[in-house]
Amino acid sequence: MIFTAGMATAQDFVSKFMLENKEDTLLHYISISPKMMEEVLKTDAENEKQEEMRRIMANLKSMQVVSSKAKGDFYFHKAEKMVEKNGNRFEPFLSFDDRQENCRIMVHRKKGKIIELVMLSYKDNRFQVINFTGNMNDEFIDNLAKAMIPKKGDEN
Amino acid sequence: MDYKYIEQLLERFWQCETSLEEEQILRAFFQQKEIPAHLLPYKDLFAYTRTAKEIKLGDDFDAKITARIEKPVVKARRISFANRLAPLFKAVAVVAIILSLGMAAQHSFNRGYDTDYNYDAYEDTYTDPQTAYGEISDALMTVSESINKYQEQYAHDSVTATAVEVTAEKGTVTPDSITTEE
Numbered sequence: 001m002i003f004t005a006g007m008a009t010a011q012d013f014v015s016k017f018m019l020e021n022k023e024d025t026l027l028h029y030i031s032i033s034p035k036m037m038e039e040v041l042k043t044d045a046e047n048e049k050q051e052e053m054r055r056i057m058a059n060l061k062s063m064q065v066v067s068s069k070a071k072g073d074f075y076f077h078k079a080e081k082m083v084e085k086n087g088n089r090f091e092p093f094l095s096f097d098d099r100q101e102n103c104r105i106m107v108h109r110k111k112g113k114i115i116e117l118v119m120l121s122y123k124d125n126r127f128q129v130i131n132f133t134g135n136m137n138d139e140f141i142d143n144l145a146k147a148m149i150p151k152k153g154d155e156n
Numbered sequence: 157m158d159y160k161y162i163e164q165l166l167e168r169f170w171q172c173e174t175s176l177e178e179e180q181i182l183r184a185f186f187q188q189k190e191i192p193a194h195l196l197p198y199k200d201l202f203a204y205t206r207t208a209k210e211i212k213l214g215d216d217f218d219a220k221i222t223a224r225i226e227k228p229v230v231k232a233r234r235i236s237f238a239n240r241l242a243p244l245f246k247a248v249a250v251v252a253i254i255l256s257l258g259m260a261a262q263h264s265f266n267r268g269y270d271t272d273y274n275y276d277a278y279e280d281t282y283t284d285p286q287t288a289y290g291e292i293s294d295a296l297m298t299v300s301e302s303i304n305k306y307q308e309q310y311a312h313d314s315v316t317a318t319a320v321e322v323t324a325e326k327g328t329v330t331p332d333s334i335t336t337e338e
Binding site: 011012015028030031032033034035036037039040042043053056057060061062063064065094095096098101103105117119121125128130133141144145147148 | 296298305306
């Protein structure tokens with residue numbers, strides 16, 4: 001029973017991050033619960049692009065976003081430290097650091113499935129964490145990547 | 157004193173020919189304090205028969221033997237049908253508890269992604285699904301952009317690295333050889 005209770009109180013990355021920074025007024029927080037996610041999926045798609053987006057969203061259970069328009073570097077490193085603390089939970093998926101942007105994507109896998117995806121980014125002193133939970137896999141990420149590539153018909 | 161008579165009685169005693177009266181005479185003789193030395197070894201025998209005769213069973217002997225021999229009385233008890241099935245009920249209860257615990261443990265281990273997080277604590281920022289759709293869509297696009305950017309950068313780095321390797325084989329590795337690929 002203790003184990004069950006422990007499982008029930010598991011927190012996603014952003015929830016933990018916000019718990020440590022709840023007093024910080026610079027941070028902007030957005031939360032989409034599983035219930036709202038279901039409501040979103042019920043809405044009608046107006047075009048093929050939206051239909052494709054809904055197919056991707058169908059793999060999601062919740063979304064949380066934290067962002068800041070200032071002190072991006074500070075928050076980014078704070079979030080990175082939190083990732084390091086939870087090193088056994090997250091596996092790095094990709095990261096790049098160029099002069100314009102610093103970005104890291106981590107995933108939390110369980111029984112082969114990606115149950116949480118976290119993206120940390122820092123660009124132009126702006127900080128953002130995007131946190132999805134759901135039933136994802138590598139194919140989902142592949143489809144997500146393709147979603148931004150303009151199709152041949154869309155180019156003209 | 158002449159002890160011939162006693163000796164004769166003794167002789168007959170050993171031959172098992174003495175009468176009860178004669179044996180009584182022998183016992184009476186050996187009860188005396190003064191007994192000649194050659195007859196003294198027989199004193200204990202007749203004294204023993206006398207003392208053995210005095211040993212009797214106690215008054216409680218019969219009661220003790222009877223108590224040991226007689227089986228304890230088993231009283232008949234009426235057992236109800238429910239009482240008769242009680243062991244079965246107990247066994248069923250134990251099996252049910254074990255199965256419940258097993259199923260609970262299995263359930264805990266097999267819980268899917270949807271119960272891994274405390275979703276009850278989530279509070280929606282938006283009440284309008286369309287607005288929420290816009291936010292989710294934007295976030296997905298941002299992640300998608302980052303993945304594509306990484307793939308582009310990775311592909312570029314691979315090309316650059318290959319160029320460096322090729323030039324190194326030719327023995328002309330210079331920083332310029334890396335930048336010429338750009």
